Amino acid sequence: MVAFGKKMKERQIQGWQRYYINYKLMKKKVKQYVQQIEVGTLDRRHVLKDFSRMLDNQIEKTVLFLLEQQGLLASRLARLREKHDALQDQPDISNVTELREAYRAAGQDLLKLLSFVEINAIGLRKILKKFDKRFGYRFTDYYVKTRANHPYSQLQQVFKHVLYHPTLDVQGLGAVVGAISRNLHELQDRQGSYLSIYDQPVLPLQDPVVDSIKAAVDRLTNSTNFLNFLGQHALIMQDELPTPTDELVDDQRYHFMSLLLNLANTFLYMVNTYIIVPTADDYSMSLGAAATVCGIVIGAMAVAQVFSSVYFSAWSNKSYFRPLVFSSVVLFIGNAMYALAYDFKSIAILLLGRIFCGLGSARAVNRRYISDCVPLKIRMQASAGFVSASALGMACGPALAGLLQTNFKIYKLTFNADTLPGWVMAVAWLIYLIWLCISFKEPSRDTEENHRPHESNAGMLTLFNGHFLAWYFANLPLSGQ
Template sequence: MVAFGKKLKDRQIAEWQGYYINYKMMKKKVRQYALQIEIGIQDRQHVLKDFSRMLDNQIEKIVLFLLEQQGLLASRIAKLGEQQEALQEHPDISQISELRETYRTVGRDLLKLLYFVEINAIGLRKILKKFDKRFGYRFTDYYIKTRANHPYSQLQQVFKHVGIGAVVGAISRNLGELQDRQGSYVSIYDQPPLPLQDSVIDLMKAAVDRLTHSTNFLNFLAQHALILQEELPFPVDEHVEDQRYHFMSLMLNLASTFLYMVNTYIIVPTADDYALSLGAAATVCGIVIGAMAVAQIFSSVYFSAWSNKSYFKPLIFSTIVLFVGNVMYALAYDLDSIVVLLAGRLFCGLGSARAVNRRYISDCVPLKIRMQASAGFVSASALGMACGPALAGLLQYNFKIYKLTFNEETLPGWVMAVAWLIYLIWLWILFKEPSREVEANETPQESNAEPAEGDALENGIKKPLLISSERTEQDADGDDECEGSDEAPEESHQAATSLQSAYRLLTPSVKVQLLIYFMLKYAMEILLSESSVITTYYFGWSTSSVAIFLACLGLTVLPVNIVVGNYICNMFEDRQILLASEIVVCIGILLSFHVFIPYSIPQYVISGLIMFVSAEVLEGVNLSLLSRVMSSRLSRGTYNGGLLSTEAGTIARVVADSTITLAGYLGDSKLLNVTLLPSLIICISSIIATLCTYNSLY
């Protein structure tokens, strides 16, 4: 694996190489600073000032070239506009076609400029992150605060590409007018806008969206899966069909995702009644629900490792284990055994193949449809979450066949066992194992790294400035280079080989994002898992009422993502939405407490809705930021960023479900407040942590 500096150089446009950020030189300078401070010939203040001056010079070089190229493009467009005006008076089909092709040429040159800006933005983020890692000083925080919002900011030109949007608009508008609609007076500004049937326009729009992190519903929804794209963009449109991709296999992966989420939540409305039927307390439902998550902590690791060798075999194993687990869950009633009930749920957790489902999309789905596949993964999860409780509400029957009891408590197990049996047959017949030979011959893709790396920062201002001499040899990011070479030691670029090595790659910014993910999953699990006990105690709700409430919560996922993805994310920065969502989650938790006044249905429903919806918004933004601040070494291999986020969320669910059961010993009257208190504390902690790393999320 080559170093980032070499990859950066490979992606540069040859005739513009002198105008890119000099990443290699700046890395060498950082090493020199480290050595000078270590031997005592340089002080901390001088290093910070000198590095700031160097960055300012690099950014100025980039910006002045960018402005020069914008001017040249604008001049060319102006001349083409004169030709277009002349053609309106004397139309000539051949000249119109020639003019359209000339506009496309200008568009392709603009694309080169957009890629130029994007690669420099990535280089700047990487060098800021490297400086912070090496010296343990929050330099990025200082630099962004002082440069980003200054009236003469050149940083905004690189990160926000001020001015290029006008050139994109000019090309798009004129190409639109030159389509085969002469005389219809259509425009890109018309509402609703008509589609512009030109691939150059689509490519320009995609490049601008990557630069600004502009998003839409599909994009925002896909972020929830943490299935990421390649770190550095290619300066050409490379749509190479992946030979490993098989549509029906993708559908089977999404079906597995859907069924697993149905399996997770189908027991929530009846778990307390099932526990009571077996002679346990109603709050033991926390352990019953959480047993699946406990096993998933371990299954995520071995399924992630197994998917390095195969996708078909782990899916077959998962399906069989889930079938057995659901049969055990259903039989526990007639066996009158809480142990069998818990064992059944543990088996279901051991069959969690979400790591395989995510990995298949990341590794085998072509880049051009990976976003849609990722959105499908999240949609399948959301629909499963809504369908699970709804299905439980429909299974209100009570009958016996021989010695087997079928009622609202056992039917979820039997129904899911049948569903997994049908899925197993479908999987066996239609799934196509991707070719490992193709994979071995391809250049490894960093399929889990976003186009723009974040500014992962070390926490706090530490003295002495240099952390240790050992860090001068190898950066935790794995993109350092040997002295005089663009290439780093081979091991410094390899994927993490254990959870311990993956943890060492976590910077404070990544840890904060994982804390936020833990918090939102904890709060959501408390709300969902104790809903049956709380609503029965305070309002006397039936199983059907609880099922309807939980299904309605699940059905908010897609509409909320439509609004946030299409509108809110394009009006505010991700970090602003992140902080605002955390505060709203905190408000939802506070409104849920039962203090003095009688607890009412409107208070419970409204507070639950606020908490759930804001947590859903928070999840998408949180994972988007996590992908940008995460080390590229966590983008691949078994112990990747997706696995870490899954583990954080799963542990949160385990802790939440355990809290419910433990709090149950204090009595149902205290259950609500006792379980909400940890949620409130973790939420406030995450808000404080976000404020401490806020400027690193630029």
């Protein structure tokens, strides 16, 4: 797979190279920090201060160039506006055509500027992600919080929202986009010079430049898009610069049935989590426990899931199939134990069954599969499917429990409203396991993925130490040595 730095360089606009964020330099600097810390020539506090200062300088360079280009475009559009106004009194077909081409040329330059913003935003997010991964810090959170909220921050000019979402704050370019679109609309032959984009004209504006601008702006401001909203909540981000080679690799690794199996795993797990909620209190009391134990029974699965996230994240660096098989087996055992606790009259077996269910949570694998193996062109839809499957499972769990209102025995096994949720889910996981073994296709892996364990470890470090790190960074002086 082509390295991000190389892809970024290929996408850079000729003549503007020195104004882009120097991703290669910062990546090299991060590597040097690691080496210097290992030999003891630098401490981590100095690294944070030095890297923050480097980022500030890189962003300032980019933002000042952006503002300069915005000003040039604004001045250019102001001159075109004067020519446009002159045409209102003395319309001339040749002058209208010439003016339209001038607006289109300005639109092409605006497209370059939008591309400039996008590539720099992705580069900044990537280098922050790399820094967090190598050092195990929540440096990104600290950096954005301190810079974006400061009244003199360069960061909030362009990148305020980029670091958390695949979006861009392009409000500063909004006036330029609007001016080009509106004036080209007025110059459209079939609509004369009296209608405006604000008048809801019958005929839409038909101009490839405006279509390209709209597509670029939509790509940069897609936070209002429902699929992106769901994708962000699934923590599955698209922050690469795709190339035809990447798309080919994605297509080779992508297998629809395997994706469907991951979504089915997500759905079944959420059903498993919530199916016991309506009956957990009665079940606990029938085994001689206090009603308050119900909360422990429900929460035991969530607590165990914290630990399962660690080993499933690490395991997914080597395989997707084996963790899913293990998850299904553990969940089958956990649900069977939950159901059998009634006949054994043991609250301990009940709790142990729920802990087993939590230890079988493969949601980290499900998210990782979508992030790594689904092509970019449908990744956001797959991410939306992940969140939708979770939400549907949460709704179906209690509803299914409401339907399991019966009471009978087969041999010495009791089937009633308390035990049926366990039996039903045990059967569901057994069927899923068979489907998994028949249909799942293990994707091929490239060398880059072998470095992912660092990311998983860093993620767990921030989970357990987030509050301490937030305090530490909030009190870290960054001005001076």
